[in-house]
Amino acid sequence: MQIRTEIVEDGAPGRTVVITADGEVDMHESPRLRKALADSIGYRPAAVVVDLAGVTFIDSSGVATLVEAMKLAKAAGVALVLAGMIDKVKDVFALARLDKFFSLAATRQEALGV
Amino acid sequence: MACKTKDLEKLLDVYALLTSTLDLKAVLTEVLNKAGAALKAEASNIMLLDAATGELVYEVALGEAGPRIMEQTRLKAGVGLSGWVAKNLRPLLVEDAYKDPRFFPGLDKKTGFHTKSVICVPLFAKEQLIGVAQVINKKDGAAFTPGDQVLFTRYCGVAAIAIDNSLLHGKALQQDRLQHDMRIAEEIQSASLPSDIPSIRNLRVECRSLACRYVAGDVVDITRLPDGRLAVLVADVSGKGVPAALFGAKFSADFEYLAQADPEGGALFNRLNAIVTKRSKRGIFITAVYAVIDPASGSVEFVNAGHLPPIIVGPAAGACRLAGASDNPPLGIMEDITYKSTRLTLATGERIVFMTDGVWDAKSPSGARLGPEKVNEILADCPELAVPRLMKAISRFTEGQALADDITVVGVGYGDYEERTFSSETKSLAQARKFVEKLALAHGFDDRNTGAILLALTEAVSNIIKHTYRMNPDEKIRIGVGRSPDQFSVHIRDWGDRQDPGRFVSRDLADIRPGGLGVRYIREVMDVVEFDDKLWDGNELHMLVRGKGNK
Numbered sequence: 001m002q003i004r005t006e007i008v009e010d011g012a013p014g015r016t017v018v019i020t021a022d023g024e025v026d027m028h029e030s031p032r033l034r035k036a037l038a039d040s041i042g043y044r045p046a047a048v049v050v051d052l053a054g055v056t057f058i059d060s061s062g063v064a065t066l067v068e069a070m071k072l073a074k075a076a077g078v079a080l081v082l083a084g085m086i087d088k089v090k091d092v093f094a095l096a097r098l099d100k101f102f103s104l105a106a107t108r109q110e111a112l113g114v
Numbered sequence: 115m116a117c118k119t120k121d122l123e124k125l126l127d128v129y130a131l132l133t134s135t136l137d138l139k140a141v142l143t144e145v146l147n148k149a150g151a152a153l154k155a156e157a158s159n160i161m162l163l164d165a166a167t168g169e170l171v172y173e174v175a176l177g178e179a180g181p182r183i184m185e186q187t188r189l190k191a192g193v194g195l196s197g198w199v200a201k202n203l204r205p206l207l208v209e210d211a212y213k214d215p216r217f218f219p220g221l222d223k224k225t226g227f228h229t230k231s232v233i234c235v236p237l238f239a240k241e242q243l244i245g246v247a248q249v250i251n252k253k254d255g256a257a258f259t260p261g262d263q264v265l266f267t268r269y270c271g272v273a274a275i276a277i278d279n280s281l282l283h284g285k286a287l288q289q290d291r292l293q294h295d296m297r298i299a300e301e302i303q304s305a306s307l308p309s310d311i312p313s314i315r316n317l318r319v320e321c322r323s324l325a326c327r328y329v330a331g332d333v334v335d336i337t338r339l340p341d342g343r344l345a346v347l348v349a350d351v352s353g354k355g356v357p358a359a360l361f362g363a364k365f366s367a368d369f370e371y372l373a374q375a376d377p378e379g380g381a382l383f384n385r386l387n388a389i390v391t392k393r394s395k396r397g398i399f400i401t402a403v404y405a406v407i408d409p410a411s412g413s414v415e416f417v418n419a420g421h422l423p424p425i426i427v428g429p430a431a432g433a434c435r436l437a438g439a440s441d442n443p444p445l446g447i448m449e450d451i452t453y454k455s456t457r458l459t460l461a462t463g464e465r466i467v468f469m470t471d472g473v474w475d476a477k478s479p480s481g482a483r484l485g486p487e488k489v490n491e492i493l494a495d496c497p498e499l500a501v502p503r504l505m506k507a508i509s510r511f512t513e514g515q516a517l518a519d520d521i522t523v524v525g526v527g528y529g530d531y532e533e534r535t536f537s538s539e540t541k542s543l544a545q546a547r548k549f550v551e552k553l554a555l556a557h558g559f560d561d562r563n564t565g566a567i568l569l570a571l572t573e574a575v576s577n578i579i580k581h582t583y584r585m586n587p588d589e590k591i592r593i594g595v596g597r598s599p600d601q602f603s604v605h606i607r608d609w610g611d612r613q614d615p616g617r618f619v620s621r622d623l624a625d626i627r628p629g630g631l632g633v634r635y636i637r638e639v640m641d642v643v644e645f646d647d648k649l650w651d652g653n654e655l656h657m658l659v660r661g662k663g664n665k
Contacts, residue, residue, distance in 0.1 A: 024547070027576045028540035057547065057565065059572040060631035088565035095569075095638050096631050 001029040002054075003036050007045070012113025013079055014046030020108075022054030025062030033062065037069035041078050048073060049111040053084030058092050070102060079103065083111040138280035142174045142273055149249060149269035150176060153262050156251035157227070159183060160237070160273060161196055163245050170196055170246055177250070179227035186221060194218030196246040199234045203243060205267060206234045209257035231257040235270045239278035247273055312338035313535070316409040318465075318527035318596055318605070319344065320501040322648055324472075324508075325520050331358025332470050332522040333366045333402075337373070342409065345377050348468040348524055349402035350421065352444075358520075361398055365390060365445075379404050379417035383445065383453035387419070390446035399446035403468055405526075412460035412528040417453050420444035422471055425490060428497030429463025429529075429598060434490050437466065460528040463598045465497050467504075472519035476508045484511050496642075498596065498603050499656055501525035505648035533594035533605075538579050539587040543572055546593055550604060553595045557602050559659075567604070567659060570639040573632035574606050574655050582610035582653065602659045609652040613645075 001023035008016045017040040025033060040048045050066065052058075066082065073080040083105040085093070093099040105111035146158040157177025161170035168191035175183035192201050198216045199206050211217040211229040222229055227250075234248040247270045252258060258266075311319045321336060331351035339345050347369055351358040365386070372385050382404065390400055403424060405416035416424065418440035426435045442453050460466060469489075476484040484507075492507045493500040501523055508521065534549050536542040547568045554564040575591060583589045594605040636643055642658035 024544060026540070026543045026572050027579065028543055057568060057572075059569060059576065060635055061576065063631060088562045091562065091566065092569060092635070095635060 001025055001032065003032055005036055005040060008112055011047065016047040016049055016112060017043060017045045018049045018051055018108065020051040020054065024057040025055055026057070026059045027061040030061040030065045034065045034068070037065065038072065041069065041073050041076050044076060045078060047079040047081060049081045049083050049108060051083050051108040052089060053086070053108065055089055056086070058089050063092060063096060063098065066102070067098065081105050081111040083108045138276060139174060141276040143176065145269055145273045145276065146174055146176050149266055153249050153258070153266060154253045155249040156253055158249045160247045161189065161245050162277065163200060163243055164188070167191070170200055173245070179225040182225040183221065186224065195232055195234045196248060199236050199246050200243060203236050205236065205263060206232070207258055207260060207263045208232045233258045233263050233266050235267050237270055237274040237277065239274055244274060244277050311336050313533045314338055314342065314344055314409050316528060316531055317344055317407060318531045318594060320525045322501060322505045323522045323650060324517060331362050332472070332520040333362045334522050334524060335366060335369060336524065339377055339406065344407045344409065344526065345373065345404070346407070346468060346524055346526060347402060347404045348421070348470060348522055349400050350470040350520070352399050364393070365400055377406060379406065379415055379455035380453050383417050383419055387445045387451055387453065388449055391449045394446040399444040401444045405466070405468070407526055412462070414458050414460060414466060415455050417455040418442060419453060422469060425467045425493055426460065426464050427467065427494045427500050428465050429461060431496060432494050434494035462529045463497070465500055465525050465527040467493055467500060467523065467525045469523045470521060472517060472521035473504070473508065473523060475518045476512050476521065477515065477518050478511050479513050479515055484508065498527070498601060498658060499644060502644060502646040502648060502654070502656060509648065527596065530597040531594060533592055535590050535592045537587060538583045538589040538591055540579060542591065543575055546571060546575055549593065550595055553597065554602065557597050559602070566639040567602070570636045570657055571604060573635050574657070577632055578606065578608045578610065582608050582613055600661060604657045605654060607652060607654045612647055613653050
């Protein structure tokens with residue numbers, strides 16, 4: 001899994017950290033995503049957008065990582081948006097009825113409001 | 115009166131000795147010391163009865179001549195005053211030993227001691243004689259009195275309890291040692307059971323075995339022959355427990371040796387029968403079935419020596435046929451028998467099941483027998499899971515009661531089947547997905563449904579890595595994938611500690627928190643999920659998706 005982090009200053013929500021993940025997220029990979037999320041939320045931007053368009057597989061450890069980040073973000077007053085999930089990744093959230101719990105955007109652009 | 119109270123106090127002290135040590139000699143020496151002091155005796159001794167010979171064996175001898183008496187070790191039955199007491203089970207008070215015809219002066223001659231007055235008392239435990247105790251000669255030269263005899267008898271009561279305790283303790287230790295040895299034997303036998311069954315494409319092999327005691331008389335051998343065929347032996351030695359296990363272990367070694375030279379069934383059984391017949395003692399014999407299965411064609415060549423006929427189940431649920439009863443006698447009955455093998459062909463999706471009659475004989479707490487009809491019904495109900503379901507059914511039927519006989523079941527499924535073994539590292543997750551993804555897509559599942567199957571697979575393997583192997587990367591996980599026209603199955607095997615299926619609960623979805631979703635995903639995605647904890651080492655998870663692709 002590849003992870004890139006960038007800061008977008010002119011996003012609609014305000015200063016936004018965009019984390020772009022590509023590849024598969026499983027127990028082997030999720031610790032790195034967890035660290036990227038914790039670092040980004042710790043930076044206290046207005047929002048964190050997790051661009052998952054390049055993620056082809058996610059398991060419960062990946063979902064748990066995002067649930068944990070969502071709680072962390074909420075406590076820190078940071079908006080967390082998951083963007084660009086392909087259908088089979090979205091299915092994993094839907095199976096656990098978590099699709100309603102997260103803020104979802106179809107694309108990274110939609111999440112940034114640009 | 116004061117004197118009597120003092121005597122009783124001393125006696126109470128002696129009782130305290132019983133709880134102070136398990137060293138029999140130490141307790142008896144103390145009892146004699148105290149009795150000797152109370153009675154002002156020159157010498158004393160305790161002899162234990164050797165029940166096998168009737169002889170009395172010196173356990174403790176005190177006084178000047180004590181060490182020399184101990185050198186004599188034992189007294190023949192009926193000899194001397196102690197021999198008379200042991201025979202007549204009555205105490206004896208003798209004022210002058212040399213005037214008593216029952217007295218045996220031989221010991222005095224050897225030791226230089228001069229016996230005069232003697233009290234000799236039988237020792238009993240649970241109304242059985244266990245020995246004799248005596249005090250000899252008052253220090254003041256007077257004879258012992260009936261009062262002395264009463265007091266000494268009381269001391270002897272304590273000695274008898276100490277001896278009985280010691281004998282019981284010795285028996286318990288012996289029992290412990292025996293149980294310990296049996297557990298080791300069980301471990302040795304488990305280690306000889308086929309655990310890492312050879313992977314052969316198109317054959318799914320399963321093996322389960324349960325011993326009704328610590329060790330079983332069932333023999334099982336599963337081998338991949340050099341030409342790629344699978345050879346299976348299931349045998350049952352008559353009788354149970356250690357004798358059957360020992361006979362079976364030798365038979366197993368003979369089988370391995372002879373099968374290497376020539377694995378063809380008929381000839382192999384002819385040679386085995388000659389050996390077993392020669393070696394058989396007390397009418398011991400072996401029923402056995404041996405099959406060589408070709409993974410390319412599904413052809414099975416098998417020879418049956420008085421064993422249960424193999425059962426063939428599948429491909430559809432409910433389908434069940436017998437492979438034909440044996441017309442050969444068991445091995446070890448008589449020499450010069452020609453064993454003949456039979457041929458049959460398995461259709462794709464069929465599974466041949468070999469078992470020992472312990473399966474039929476499994477008993478419920480009310481005494482009902484599982485029986486062949488019920489066994490066939492269970493096996494045919496879901497051919498893909500025939501073996502694990504049968505083992506679960508046996509466990510439910512017997513409700514954990516001791517088995518009536520050893521149980522061995524081997525199932526070989528013929529059809530589209532592949533398996534791979536992975537290390538227990540987290541990076542194996544991606545490799546395992548690649549292996550299963552290729553087969554799921556080939557089966558006809560679309561990308562989305564394949565993704566769902568890979569999710570269930572990843573969750574199951576992650577659980578093994580995390581919980582069963584506790585992140586130890588040096589273990590192994592075997593993944594098998596079976597495909598039939600109406601079913602896609604994934605079997606995940608580990609060799610870790612036995613897991614409790616009750617622990618695998620999916621969490622309430624209203625409870626939004628990290629973790630606890632893996633089991634939920636597996637159950638949501640798969641049509642059938644069965645955890646198999648009836649292997650002798652490790653666990654296996656069976657997951658089935660019905661239908662030919664696109665769930």
